[in-house]
Amino acid sequence: MVGSRDVISLRDLADADIESIVRRGVDLAADPEAHDAPLRGRIVGVYFSKTSTRTRTSFTVGALRLGAQVITYGPGDLQLNTGETLEDTARVLGGMLDGLVVRTAGPQREMRTLAEHCPAVVNAMSAEEHPTQALADLTTMSARFGGLKGLRVLYVGEGNNTAVALAYALSRFPRVELEFRTPRGYGLTPDVLAEASALAARSGGGVRESHDMLSLPAQVDVVYTTRWQTTGTSKPDPRWREVFAPFQVDVSLMSRYPDACFMHDLPAHRGEEVTAEVLDGPSSIAFEQARNKLHSAMAVLEWCLAR
Ligand code: CP
Secondary structure (H helix, E strand, O other): OOOOOOEOOHHHOOHHHHHHHHHHHHHHHHOOOOOOOOOOOOEEEEEEOOOOOHHHHHHHHHHHHOOOEEEEEOOOOOHHHHOOOHHHHHHHHHOOOOEEEEEOOOOOHHHHHHHHHOOOEEEOOOOOOOHHHHHHHHHHHHHHHOOOOOOEEEEEOOOOHHHHHHHHHHOOOOOOEEEEEOOOOOOOOHHHHHHHHHHHHHOOOEEEEEOOOOOOOOOOOEEEEOOOOOOOOOOOOOOHHHHHHHHOEOHHHHHOOOOOEEEEOOOOOEOOOEOHHHHOOOOEOHHHHHHHHHHHHHHHHHHHHOO
């Protein structure tokens, strides 16, 4: 479709694009009716070959709220299962749909193949990156703190696809300090870290990673964690839990930062990456964050599809 845009990796988006999607998400969080159904007459495909509660629901509801009609495909629905190629699938879907929101088990390049033939492809999580999660997270942070300038974020846990997307997104905003504390062997790749650090340096901030939970920043505004077993992945080392144990977010960690919010992309495993006391406690905004996936999904769909 002429004029449509993809969200496959946040690396593809300009600073201004990320800023505008986040700003629009904040506006829609304040007033979810603040639109004139700009996707009226559009058909959006929602194809999830992996489990999802939040992302699939938020994009489906978001598209419907914006006036689109939605066709959904689960893991067993497309002829991909019987051997049709992704390229042929893309050519067929691209001839009928106005947009496609996708979560696959495969690498991000599958979404690029889809985008060669389909308009407005949205990456609803790939192995490498979870860009719409970061956009929703920045929406929550921005709404909570009145903007993102100078925000200090401590991310504790695996350097997974959510971590990658947060690094690419937060590094675009002025003077943001993003500190990763990841278990050794489960951190960000050097490439991601180098690129995000360079972006942050340009913005007057920093992106840093350490594997030492005894060396923590003095002040932060947000403590963020994510489940230890990222959806659809497993860890070959049978003793991985021992490596992750010091990275649990508990009351003792949160008490170092009495004014900080706690965030989690969910789903959570209470007692693993976070204690129930923290997730369900007064500093947690994890469920506000989950609600904002809808507002952010609407902002993404508008950006990709609205004329
Ligand atoms: N955070 C997230 O992507 O949740 P779902 O897997 O439920 O979509």
